[in-house]
Amino acid sequence: MEPKQLEPGKPRGKCRKWLLRVSTGLNPRTGKYGEKTKTFSGTYREAKAALAEFEQEVENQSSNAPGRKLTFEQLAEEYVPHRLNMKQIEESTANKIEGLLDALSRHIGKMPAGKLEPYMIQNAVKAMLSGDSASGKPLSGTYVNMVLQTASTMYNLYAIPQGLAFRNPFENVERPRVDTEEREPLTREQQENLIKACTPTDRHHAAVMLALLAGLRRSECAKLQWKNVNLIDGILMLPDTKAHNRKLTAIPVQEALVVYLLARKEEQARQMKKYGVIQGDEHTVCANELGDPLDPKVLGRWWQRNRKKLGCEGVHFHDLRHTFATESAKILPPKVIQQLLRQKDERVSMRIYTHVNTDDLEEAVAKLNAK
Known part of the structure; x- marks a missing residue:
C-alpha cells in the first residue's frame, strides 16, 4: 500500500x-x-x-501472523502469559520460568528468536558460569541446565508451532555438569524432634507438618483449604500436576497428620473467634487469626530464620518433602510414590527409590562382610 x-x-x-x-x-x-x-x-x-x-x-x-519476527526477549515475554492463559501452569511456576529466561535474556535477549545459533547460546552459558549474572555471582551448572531446558521447552512448545522459529537452537548446545550436591533427608531423630516441636497454635508449624508428613510443596502447604481436607477419612484433595486441567486428586495421609490437623483446626477456630472471625471451609489450614492466608515466600523466610532452633540447621524447606519421599520409598513401590508426590516425571520417584534401596543393599552386604 x-x-x-x-x-x-x-x-x-x-x-x-x-x-x-x-x-x-x-x-x-x-x-x-x-x-x-x-x-x-x-x-x-x-x-x-x-x-x-x-x-x-x-x-x-498479530498473534496469528505467520513469520513474526520477535527477539528472544520478546518471545519469552509472550510465552509465559500464553501458558498462564491456557491454564497450563500456575502463577508460581510462571514466576520461576520468567526468572530462568531472564537469566538468558541478559545475554541473547536482543537476538531475533528465529536466528539464534547454538554458538551464541554456548557463549551465554560460559558467561553465566563465569559470573555474568544479575547477582554478579557465577551460576551453578545445575541452574544453567534448568535455564537451557526451560528455553528449549519454549521453542518446542511455542516458538516452532507458532512459526516464530523453524528449529530449536538449544538442542545441540553442550550442557554444563550438574554440580549441586544431592540433598539429604532428615535423620530419624531430626524428624521426631521436629514433630514434637510443632504445635497446632502456630500456622508455620502446620505447614511444616504438611510438608514432612504428606510431602506437600511449600506453595501447597500455604494454599491448602479446609474444604480440601477430609479429617474423617484422612484424605487431602491436592492438585494433580500430571493433569493439564489441574484437577484435584485424593491423597490419603498418615494418622499422625490427621491427629495434628484435628488439633490445628480446633485451635485455629478458637483463635479466630477472639477476633470475630468464623472459621469456614474457604479458610486455609495455615491462615492466621484474622483468616489471612500464609504467603509461601513469608513461609520460606520464616523457615530460614527458625530452622536452626528446630534442629534443622542448613535444611531447606523442600527437604521436608524429600524426607517424606525417602521414608515412603522404604516401604512403597515407585509408582505409588509418584502418585503420593504427584510428580509428572516418574524418573524422580525411581531415583529416590533406587537411592534408598541401594543404601539398604550396601548395609546388608556390610553385615555379611562382618560375619
Missing part, C-alpha cells in the same frame, strides 16, 4: 499530511479483510518509511 494524501489539492511533493493503512488480513470470525490506520505528518519519503515501520508494528502485534 501507498501512503494516502490527506491534502488532495496539493502535489505529492508538497503534501505533508498522510493516511497510513495496513492490512490485518482475513478475519476468521467475520470472513472480511481488516486494516489498521493512522495519520502521519511529513514528506512523502518520510511517510513511506513510516508506513514500513507501521507494517512491521502491526505484523508483530
Whole structure:
C-alpha cells in the first residue's frame, strides 16, 4: 500500500499530511479483510518509511501472523502469559520460568528468536558460569541446565508451532555438569524432634507438618483449604500436576497428620473467634487469626530464620518433602510414590527409590562382610 494524501489539492511533493493503512488480513470470525490506520505528518519519503515501520508494528502485534519476527526477549515475554492463559501452569511456576529466561535474556535477549545459533547460546552459558549474572555471582551448572531446558521447552512448545522459529537452537548446545550436591533427608531423630516441636497454635508449624508428613510443596502447604481436607477419612484433595486441567486428586495421609490437623483446626477456630472471625471451609489450614492466608515466600523466610532452633540447621524447606519421599520409598513401590508426590516425571520417584534401596543393599552386604 501507498501512503494516502490527506491534502488532495496539493502535489505529492508538497503534501505533508498522510493516511497510513495496513492490512490485518482475513478475519476468521467475520470472513472480511481488516486494516489498521493512522495519520502521519511529513514528506512523502518520510511517510513511506513510516508506513514500513507501521507494517512491521502491526505484523508483530498479530498473534496469528505467520513469520513474526520477535527477539528472544520478546518471545519469552509472550510465552509465559500464553501458558498462564491456557491454564497450563500456575502463577508460581510462571514466576520461576520468567526468572530462568531472564537469566538468558541478559545475554541473547536482543537476538531475533528465529536466528539464534547454538554458538551464541554456548557463549551465554560460559558467561553465566563465569559470573555474568544479575547477582554478579557465577551460576551453578545445575541452574544453567534448568535455564537451557526451560528455553528449549519454549521453542518446542511455542516458538516452532507458532512459526516464530523453524528449529530449536538449544538442542545441540553442550550442557554444563550438574554440580549441586544431592540433598539429604532428615535423620530419624531430626524428624521426631521436629514433630514434637510443632504445635497446632502456630500456622508455620502446620505447614511444616504438611510438608514432612504428606510431602506437600511449600506453595501447597500455604494454599491448602479446609474444604480440601477430609479429617474423617484422612484424605487431602491436592492438585494433580500430571493433569493439564489441574484437577484435584485424593491423597490419603498418615494418622499422625490427621491427629495434628484435628488439633490445628480446633485451635485455629478458637483463635479466630477472639477476633470475630468464623472459621469456614474457604479458610486455609495455615491462615492466621484474622483468616489471612500464609504467603509461601513469608513461609520460606520464616523457615530460614527458625530452622536452626528446630534442629534443622542448613535444611531447606523442600527437604521436608524429600524426607517424606525417602521414608515412603522404604516401604512403597515407585509408582505409588509418584502418585503420593504427584510428580509428572516418574524418573524422580525411581531415583529416590533406587537411592534408598541401594543404601539398604550396601548395609546388608556390610553385615555379611562382618560375619
